[in-house]
Amino acid sequence: xxxxxxxxxxxxxxxxxxxxxxxxxxxxxxxxxxxxxAKAVTKIFEAKNRPRFDPLIVHVASxxxxxxxxxxxxxxxxxxxxxxxxxxxTLLLPKKIIIPDIVTAxxxxxxxxxxxxxxxxxxxQQLDFPLAAPSxxxxxxxxxxxxxxxxxxxxxxxxFILDGGPCRVGLESTIVGFDGGSVIVHRLGGLSIEDVESxxxxxxxxxxxxxxxxxxxxxxxxxxxxKKIIIGNLEALLVEHAGERIGVLSFQKKYFRNHSFVLxxxxxxxxxxxxxxxxxxxxxxxxxxxxxxxxxxxxGLGRAINDRLRRAAE
Ligand code: TXA
Ligand code: MG
Numbered sequence: 001x002x003x004x005x006x007x008x009x010x011x012x013x014x015x016x017x018x019x020x021x022x023x024x025x026x027x028x029x030x031x032x033x034x035x036x037x038a039k040a041v042t043k044i045f046e047a048k049n050r051p052r053f054d055p056l057i058v059h060v061a062s063x064x065x066x067x068x069x070x071x072x073x074x075x076x077x078x079x080x081x082x083x084x085x086x087x088x089x090t091l092l093l094p095k096k097i098i099i100p101d102i103v104t105a106x107x108x109x110x111x112x113x114x115x116x117x118x119x120x121x122x123x124x125q126q127l128d129f130p131l132a133a134p135s136x137x138x139x140x141x142x143x144x145x146x147x148x149x150x151x152x153x154x155x156x157x158x159x160f161i162l163d164g165g166p167c168r169v170g171l172e173s174t175i176v177g178f179d180g181g182s183v184i185v186h187r188l189g190g191l192s193i194e195d196v197e198s199x200x201x202x203x204x205x206x207x208x209x210x211x212x213x214x215x216x217x218x219x220x221x222x223x224x225x226x227k228k229i230i231i232g233n234l235e236a237l238l239v240e241h242a243g244e245r246i247g248v249l250s251f252q253k254k255y256f257r258n259h260s261f262v263l264x265x266x267x268x269x270x271x272x273x274x275x276x277x278x279x280x281x282x283x284x285x286x287x288x289x290x291x292x293x294x295x296x297x298x299x300g301l302g303r304a305i306n307d308r309l310r311r312a313a314e
Pocket of ligand 1: 136
């Protein structure tokens with residue numbers, strides 16, 4: 001079991017020694033190590049069983065750090081960072097040599113993000129290096145949104161979990177890259193496309209290039225629970241699967257049976273985003289054989305929620 005605590009000083013000292021520490025962010029919990037220390041970063045891949053071709057996001061204390069790690073910082077990128085950092089936005093920028101190749105899986109870009117969580121920002125401010133951190137879950141599984149989620153799956157592999165409470169956003173960051181004058185969204189996440197477009201105009205989407213994924217979060221089967229999941233019209237699915245051991249994950253309406261969860265009784269997409277991974281986990285651990293669910297409205301954070309539902313059902 002990991003030590004779970006709010007004590008930053010322990011996290012600082014472990015990270016300085018090249019150890020792993022799970023950290024809270026506003027999106028999901030991350031599994032962090034000194035991003036400038038290749039050997040420490042290797043431990044992340046080992047603890048997660050993560051393939052080495054899957055690059056890591058580098059977390060920084062503020063926008064001022066970008067120039068230390070990125071060789072170019074375009075005007076579009078600057079405007080996005082100024083507007084949305086700290087926050088659920090990862091920018092893919094050409095990397096400087098100081099970032100070890102293992103962090104970026106040999107790519108020429110590095111994903112940079114300034115997380116919006118008081119404890120983790122305080123931690124970053126006390127360190128003289130940035131933190132490489134993927135989500136703190138075994139590769140391919142649902143991301144953790146509480147310290148307990150991290151402990152349940154990785155507790156025997158990491159010494160320390162910094163407990164910052166449940167994550168406020170609940171979905172991973174939106175990943176944005178740049179190609180010539182185009183702004184390209186590589187992963188839908190906690191910052192809506194509408195918000196990104198309000199600053200840089202129309203973006204392109206590159207969410208599913210399965211032959212050569214720029215971001216393995218694009219792999220169609222990712223973020224997946226072990227149980228079979230079917231998405232559709234819940235009224236019809238409930239009739240079709242009557243008599244089976246089912247769990248239900250609905251958007252607004254409560255279905256009167258056990259193992260039934262509502263993402264947001266008031267129909268709030270923010271609340272649905274906060275709840276989705278926790279509810280999928282509980283259902284995955286429940287005595288059901290099948291999880292029935294439905295899409296949420298496909299705007300704002302709803303697009304990222306639907307993306308995660310689709311990938312969970314693959
Ligand atoms: O909200 C988040 O982004 C969380 C928290 C902990 O910050 N992190 C997270 O990391 O979701 P991870 O590793 O689970 O997902 C990051 C995604 C991966 O799919 C990875 O392939 C992509 O970001 N990525 C990272 N660096 C990249 C790069 N240079 N080019 C393309 N994709 C990159
Ligand atoms: Mg992940």
